[in-house]
Amino acid sequence: MTFTGVHSVRQAARRRQGIITLFLLVVVAALAGAALAVGDYTLSLPDLAATLVGHGEGSDNFIVLRLRLPRVVMGILVGAAFAVSGALFQTLLRNPLASPDIIGISGGASVAAAFSILILGLGGAAVTGFAFSGALVIAVVIYVLAWRGGVNGYRFVLVGVGLAFMVQAMLGYLMTRGDVREVQQALVWIVGGLGGSNWSSIATVAITLAVLLVMVTILSARLRVLQLGDEVAAGLGVSVEATRLTLLVLAVGLVAVGTAFVGPLAFVAFVSAPIARRLNAAGGLALVSSALVGAALVLAADFAAQHLLPGELQVPAGILTGIVGAPYLLWLLATTTNGGGRGA
Amino acid sequence: MPAVLAEKSQRTVLRQRRLWGLVAASVLLGVAILLSLALGARHIALAEVWAALFSPIDGNNDHLVVRELRMPRTIVGVVAGAALALAGTIMQGITRNPLADPGLLGVNAGASLFVVLAISLLGITSPSGYIWFAFVGAAAATCLVYGIGAAGREGATPLKLALAGTAITAAITSIITVILITDTDTLGAYRFWSVGSLASRDLGTVTTLLPFLAMGVLLAAAGGRMLNLLSLGDDVAQGLGQNLSVARIVAGVAVVVLCGSATALAGPLVFVGLVVPHIVRPLTGPDYRWILAFSAIAGPILLLAADVVGRMVVRPAELEAGLVVALVGAPIMIALVRRVKRADL
Numbered sequence: 001m002t003f004t005g006v007h008s009v010r011q012a013a014r015r016r017q018g019i020i021t022l023f024l025l026v027v028v029a030a031l032a033g034a035a036l037a038v039g040d041y042t043l044s045l046p047d048l049a050a051t052l053v054g055h056g057e058g059s060d061n062f063i064v065l066r067l068r069l070p071r072v073v074m075g076i077l078v079g080a081a082f083a084v085s086g087a088l089f090q091t092l093l094r095n096p097l098a099s100p101d102i103i104g105i106s107g108g109a110s111v112a113a114a115f116s117i118l119i120l121g122l123g124g125a126a127v128t129g130f131a132f133s134g135a136l137v138i139a140v141v142i143y144v145l146a147w148r149g150g151v152n153g154y155r156f157v158l159v160g161v162g163l164a165f166m167v168q169a170m171l172g173y174l175m176t177r178g179d180v181r182e183v184q185q186a187l188v189w190i191v192g193g194l195g196g197s198n199w200s201s202i203a204t205v206a207i208t209l210a211v212l213l214v215m216v217t218i219l220s221a222r223l224r225v226l227q228l229g230d231e232v233a234a235g236l237g238v239s240v241e242a243t244r245l246t247l248l249v250l251a252v253g254l255v256a257v258g259t260a261f262v263g264p265l266a267f268v269a270f271v272s273a274p275i276a277r278r279l280n281a282a283g284g285l286a287l288v289s290s291a292l293v294g295a296a297l298v299l300a301a302d303f304a305a306q307h308l309l310p311g312e313l314q315v316p317a318g319i320l321t322g323i324v325g326a327p328y329l330l331w332l333l334a335t336t337t338n339g340g341g342r343g344a
Numbered sequence: 345m346p347a348v349l350a351e352k353s354q355r356t357v358l359r360q361r362r363l364w365g366l367v368a369a370s371v372l373l374g375v376a377i378l379l380s381l382a383l384g385a386r387h388i389a390l391a392e393v394w395a396a397l398f399s400p401i402d403g404n405n406d407h408l409v410v411r412e413l414r415m416p417r418t419i420v421g422v423v424a425g426a427a428l429a430l431a432g433t434i435m436q437g438i439t440r441n442p443l444a445d446p447g448l449l450g451v452n453a454g455a456s457l458f459v460v461l462a463i464s465l466l467g468i469t470s471p472s473g474y475i476w477f478a479f480v481g482a483a484a485a486t487c488l489v490y491g492i493g494a495a496g497r498e499g500a501t502p503l504k505l506a507l508a509g510t511a512i513t514a515a516i517t518s519i520i521t522v523i524l525i526t527d528t529d530t531l532g533a534y535r536f537w538s539v540g541s542l543a544s545r546d547l548g549t550v551t552t553l554l555p556f557l558a559m560g561v562l563l564a565a566a567g568g569r570m571l572n573l574l575s576l577g578d579d580v581a582q583g584l585g586q587n588l589s590v591a592r593i594v595a596g597v598a599v600v601v602l603c604g605s606a607t608a609l610a611g612p613l614v615f616v617g618l619v620v621p622h623i624v625r626p627l628t629g630p631d632y633r634w635i636l637a638f639s640a641i642a643g644p645i646l647l648l649a650a651d652v653v654g655r656m657v658v659r660p661a662e663l664e665a666g667l668v669v670a671l672v673g674a675p676i677m678i679a680l681v682r683r684v685k686r687a688d689l
Contacts, residue, residue: 097507145678155681158443161506162677165447165614169670172539173663180532187525191518266514315525319518326515333504333511334495 013280017289020279024292031299032072036064038307074197075302075317076295077205078258079268083276083294084216084287085258086269088251091223091285092244095153096332099270100139100255103160106264107167108138109256113263114171114186118178127189128201128260135256138163143248151244192263193316194302201261208257216250220285223247227285265318267325268297274332297321362634365627369641373422376648380418381410383652385660417542421651421665422644423550424542424606425616427557429643430564430636431602432617437571437632438595439494441505442622442680446486446603447614449493449505450512452540454485455607457516459537464523464530471537472549475608479556482604485512490596540611540666542651549609556601561640563598568633570594575630613666615673616643622680 036052037043041063043051051060086099100106112134116122122130142163146156171190175183222243225233230240255269276289301324302317309315381393388396388406395401396410428446435444446452458481462468468477489512493505524531550557570591573581578588606613623646624638647665650672654663 102507102510145682148682158506158681159678161510162674162681164510165670165677166674169539169614169667169674172535172670173667175535176539176664180528180535183535184525184528184531187521187531191521191525266518313522313526315522319522322514322518322521326511326518329511329514330492330508333508334492 017280017286020289021292024279024289024296027296028076028292028299031296031303032076035072035075035299035303036068038303039063039068070197070199070202071194071302072299073202074205074262075194075298077202077209078262078265079272079295079298080291081205081209081212081254081258081294082265082269082298083272083290083292084213085251085254086271086294087273087276087285087287087290088216088223088247088254089269090273091227092247092251093151093153093156095157096274097270097329098153098157098160100135100251101264101266101269102329103142103157104164104167105135105139105142105160105252105255106259106266107164107171109135109259110190110264111167111170111174112137113189114174117186117189118174118182125201131263132256132260135259136252138167139248139252139256150241188316189263191316191322192259192265192318193305194262194298195316197262205257205261209254212250212253212257216247216254216287219243219247219250220287223285263316263318265298265301266322267329268294268301268321271325271328272297358629362628366637366641369638369645373641373645376645376652377418377422379652380421380648381414384409384414384655385662413544416545416547417651418648419547419550420545420609421542421648423557424610424613425644425647426640427560427602427606427643428613428616428647429620429639430561431599431606432619433621433632433636433639434564434567434571434595434598434602435617436621437567437635438574438592439505440575443618443677444505445615445618446482446599446606447612447617450485450489450509450516451482451603451607452485452612452614453513453516453520454481454483454488455479455604456534456538456612457481457520458484460520460523460530460534463533464527469533471544471611472546474537475549475552478608478611479553479604482607483600485516486600486603487596488512537611539664540613540669541664542610542647543662543664545609553605553608556605560598560602560605563594564602564636564640567591567594567598568631568636571632571636572630575632610647611666613647614670615677616647616669618680619673619676620646622676 033045033048037045037048041059043060043064047056047060048064050056051064056064082101086101089098089100090096092098109131112130113127116127116130120126142156142160143151145163146152146159148155175186178186222233222238225236225238226240226243228236233243234240258265272294273286273290276286276293279293280286280289298317298321301320305315305317305320378390378393381397382388382390386406386409388410392406393410396404396407397415400407400411431446432444435446435449436442455478458477459474462474462477468474489505489508492512493508524534570586573584573586574588574591576584581591582588603617620639620643621635624635624642628634628638647669650668651665654665654668657663
């Protein structure tokens with residue numbers, strides 16, 4: 001291929017990426033609009049627009065700005081955080097299955113949260129702190145146990161699955177000891193949902209995410225080099241293990257923050273990046289589109305969990321992401337025939 | 345000539361090691377059974393245990409505890425331990441997958457879903473009422489996970505099976521959770537079943553499941569030669585006259601009835617089937633007939649030991665055997681993962 005040929009192919013890919021990004025932005029905006037407008041009290045679009053720019057009536061203001069907007073903003077933030085975290089894990093470990101929700105990192109957060117609710121009798125911000133530490137601890141344990149002169153994606157996943165079962169046993173212990181009502185409360189937390197969102201927690205999440213995402217953006221050039229393979233990357237002057245470890249730490253940070261505030265939300269981290277990559281019809285990192293896909297998934301799951309279930313049933317959003325995400329994983333397993341580079 | 349002699353003597357050594365190993369394992373099992381009868385919130389001297397078994401006195405509380413509480417749970421432990429260990433060995437053999445385990449394959453999730461539905465929709469709340477639901481759910485999940493894990497070109501690799509199990513478990517867990525967070529009564533009954541325990545099971549359950557257990561054990565006993573052939577690879581096994589689909593069906597039926605019965609008896613238990621074959625292999629070598637025989641003895645030892653430990657660590661309360669097994673089994677699984685070479689995963 002001539003130089004101009006490469007150039008035009010690259011330009012086409014970039015144009016496609018631009019269109020996809022725009023499309024995803026529209027989807028997220030539409031879902032957000034729906035989430036803000038629809039409910040027991042449904043607003044018309046003009047009313048919603050007026051409320052959002054500060055010209056709404058008293059009750060509209062309360063419902064939209066106090067009740068519904070925090071939920072939507074939190075959904076967008078954590079959806080993006082989970083998605084970017086999953087994309088980083090999958091890329092760094094070169095395995096589409098190595099996502100934080102599959103390898104037990106969310107499980108660590110769940111156990112810590114259940115412990116703080118059931119044994120220590122805590123609530124609110126303290127539970128968030130425990131969940132955050134739980135995710136970090138389990139991530140460190142997986143990394144240390146999977147390390148054998150380097151990190152291997154398969155070993156990482158299987159060590160994670162083993163730990164996930166251990167974590168499950170601890171949860172089982174906590175669940176059988178607690179008061180049944182508190183256990184139910186802990187279960188709701190463990191599934192994950194946007195119900196508890198408020199502006200002060202959003203501020204914390206937003207600031208932390210901003211810091212983490214800026215660092216990811218700075219390092220993403222090196223990540224692209226890493227994708228060429230460890231030897232090539234080392235040859236190009238990238239310190240492979242140090243870069244990988246730094247990015248893994250950032251990825252763990254992203255998922256830990258999200259989980260700490262809304263709970264695990266099964267499979268969002270796992271499915272977002274593959275969907276984004278498929279939309280872009282190209283390899284590459286696709287971090288921005290992954291983040292948008294994640295946000296859209298969480299908003300859609302939350303909307304469906306609130307409004308679309310039969311019999312007025314309302315459940316936490318994490319239940320829907322779990323039920324929808326698992327078949328995707330199974331489909332991936334059943335159709336992947338390449339045992340080498342891409343995993344599965 | 346000397347080489348042949350050396351090989352012959354090596355074989356004799358191996359055979360003797362296996363025979364003595366089997367004797368030692370049986371003795372160990374006897375000890376585990378005695379400990380399971382004697383230890384607990386109430387310590388009972390071995391002489392009293394003996395008397396309770398062979399010349400019980402009416403109205404003697406120690407004898408009552410041994411006969412009514414500890415004997416049933418010991419029997420359930422022996423039966424469920426053997427069934428899970430045999431099922432794990434067969435799974436590892438048929439899939440040539442060192443990490444196969446009934447619990448990792450979503451069997452427990454399937455059983456759990458059916459039990460939750462039984463509690464929530466039909467109002468059944470006793471462990472003996474759960475058995476058929478647990479059995480059918482376990483069987484259905486085994487078929488589903490194995491079918492999905494074995495699809496695709498390279499068949500049932502450890503990673504695919506583990507993840508198919510994880511995915512099924514996650515989806516089913518979501519459904520179970522919907523029920524549990526909307527229905528406090530169901531949660532109250534289900535959570536105690538869900539951790540896997542040998543306590544307060546009644547012996548009637550064992551009798552009910554006996555035909556299935558017998559069938560599973562017979563299939564396992566007959567399957568040793570078959571698994572040996574399969575361990576040489578599908579092509580070689582076929583060349584030596586083994587019909588592959590017959591082998592897969594026999595193994596599949598054995599796994600389903602063994603796992604189903606064990607889960608129906610003791611609730612969801614993980615890691616027994618995974619760990620036991622690896623523990624016995626250094627003694628037996630690669631011959632599956634011996635691995636199966638040893639597993640059938642070592643499985644009960646492991647499960648009874650877990651149960652006894654669970655009774656001792658937080659006396660007078662108890663830690664369920666399922667929890668102890670999981671806490672001990674996970675480190676062993678991780679050690680195995682670290683040992684397995686990349687190519688085998």
